[in-house]
Amino acid sequence: MKTLGLIGGTSWHATVEYYSEINKKVSNIIGKQANPELIIYSINIELMREQNKEKIQAKYFEVSKKLQEAGAEGIIICANTPHMVYDYVQPKIDIPISHIGIATGRAAQDAGFKTLGLLGNKPTMTGQFIPSVLEDNFGMEVIIPEANDLEQSHFYVSKELTQGVFSDQAKEFYLNQINKLKNKGADGIILGCTELPLLLKDVKAELPMLATTDLHIDMAVNFIMDGKG
Structure with missing residues (x-):
């Protein structure tokens, strides 16, 4: 199995849904005695509410690098709106971001x-x-x-x-x-x-x-x- 990095917090309610369902669905495949390795970074949603594109891009790049350095082999952003950073962040890291x-x-x-x-x-x-x-x-x-x-x-x-x-x-x-x-x-x-x-x-x-x-x-x-x- 691959180790997946999750960028959440926008909102944390949705992040819980992602975390829960990913675990359930993977366990249905591999058996309920096991679960996938996930690395979660939860961002403060106030960042998105500011609607400052440069700050948002910089934060998601910073977090994506941290997840990569922590051992994530791929990244999923647990919300729709933050995909606005995809074109900025993806070329700057070495692991794929799965686009919604x-x-x-x-x-x-x-x-x-x-x-x-x-x-x-x-x-x-x-x-x-x-x-x-x-x-x-x-x-x-x-x-x-x-x-x-x-x-x-x-x-x-x-x-x-x-x-x-x-x-x-x-x-x-x-x-x-x-x-x-x-x-x-x-x-x-x-x-x-x-x-x-x-x-x-x-x-x-x-x-x-x-x-x-x-x-x-x-x-x-x-x-x-x-x-x-």
């Missing part, structure tokens, strides 16, 4: 999706670090909510979901957004916030939902077992 966009694109391709609605916080929805991966590697179109809805989604992610609050109002809002994105031509929905699958767990929506957390975790398990992310 690639995990999502593979699943969307297998499902035959062509146009994906993207939900999450504002930097994830308006940034290119997920849409560009899907467009460049899989030829898919990515669409996002209208301006006012972008702000409301960012509020729910930053003020509720990443703080462990999962309200009925947030659930209703996101189900409504899925309907709106369907009307704009989406045939699938990317739950591009690591806490969104927790909010919408066991909920029936108008479109199939791609839970980036689950897909990314499967990618991590594949890396641990065969070195392929």
Whole structure:
């Protein structure tokens, strides 16, 4: 098995999900008497809230180097938004970072999706670090909510979901957004916030939902077992 480095903390609720599910899925393969070797570095989420791109990049580079030096053979970032650092950090280290966009694109391709609605916080929805991966590697179109809805989604992610609050109002809002994105031509929905699958767990929506957390975790398990992310 490969040793995997996890960069978490944004939020710690999502990091717990990653850690728990990676252990469960690997143990289902190798037997419950064993577990994978994981190295975790949990970042203070206030770094992301500052939205200072240079500081965020510098921190993730620093942490990635520490994980590499500690023996990690690959890295997984336990959230969507911090993948904004991928293009900056990956060329500067010697071990691979498993990209959440690639995990999502593979699943969307297998499902035959062509146009994906993207939900999450504002930097994830308006940034290119997920849409560009899907467009460049899989030829898919990515669409996002209208301006006012972008702000409301960012509020729910930053003020509720990443703080462990999962309200009925947030659930209703996101189900409504899925309907709106369907009307704009989406045939699938990317739950591009690591806490969104927790909010919408066991909920029936108008479109199939791609839970980036689950897909990314499967990618991590594949890396641990065969070195392929």
